[in-house]
Amino acid sequence: MDFLLDPNIAYLILLGGIVLGLLAIITPGTGLLELGAFFCVVLAGYAIYNLSVNWWALILLALSVVPFLFAVRKPKREIYLGLSIFLLVIGSVFLFAVDGWKPAVNPLLAIVASGMTAAFLWVVVQKSVQAATARPSHDLESLIGRLGEARTAIHDDGSVYVNGELWSAKSESSIPAGSHIRVVRREGFILVVEKEKTEQV
Numbered sequence: 425m426d427f428l429l430d431p432n433i434a435y436l437i438l439l440g441g442i443v444l445g446l447l448a449i450i451t452p453g454t455g456l457l458e459l460g461a462f463f464c465v466v467l468a469g470y471a472i473y474n475l476s477v478n479w480w481a482l483i484l485l486a487l488s489v490v491p492f493l494f495a496v497r498k499p500k501r502e503i504y505l506g507l508s509i510f511l512l513v514i515g516s517v518f519l520f521a522v523d524g525w526k527p528a529v530n531p532l533l534a535i536v537a538s539g540m541t542a543a544f545l546w547v548v549v550q551k552s553v554q555a556a557t558a559r560p561s562h563d564l565e566s567l568i569g570r571l572g573e574a575r576t577a578i579h580d581d582g583s584v585y586v587n588g589e590l591w592s593a594k595s596e597s598s599i600p601a602g603s604h605i606r607v608v609r610r611e612g613f614i615l616v617v618e619k620e621k622t623e624q625v
Contacts, residue, residue, distance in 0.1 A: 484515030
């Protein structure tokens with residue numbers, strides 16, 4: 425376990441744990457991210473316990489979670505995300521100390537790792553929030569009122585071709601195959617249809 429007492433290795437493990445933890449906040453419930461974050465934080469905790477640490481930097485690391493939570497839930501998320509990344513980078517680089525305040529981490533390693541982490545979190549959070557707030561690409565409600573064609577005879581069940589796709593369907597009255605239909609409503613993934621009025625006698 426002595427290799428964990430190298431500030432550069434401890435820094436990378438800690439950074440990895442923080443990134444996994446933040447990703448677990450964005451996509452909760454998988455278990456793998458949480459487990460990976462816990463494992464990394466335990467290893468980094470061992471290093472923090474045995475190495476000289478700037479406690480103010482550790483506080484900055486803890487505080488970086490707060491604006492991150494705002495970044496995934498509030499408007500003006502870029503400001504919160506930028507603040508979170510700034511606190512994360514400063515806190516992690518200065519966490520392990522030499523001569524009381526100087527960072528023990530190799531400056532080149534700190535610049536590269538922090539830059540990559542910041543860019544990764546920026547892109548992932550932006551894309552995750554966009555995906556969470558985007559309108560579904562297949563909005564089933566948009567099918568209501570659409571015209572289509574009965575591919576089979578329809579009553580208690582059947583299939584219709586609507587909006588370029590084949591759907592399960594049912595109707596309150598019998599509709600022969602090949603008839604033009606209109607979607608009245610949906611029940612789950614089953615479309616309730618009626619014969620198009622222009623065809624009704």
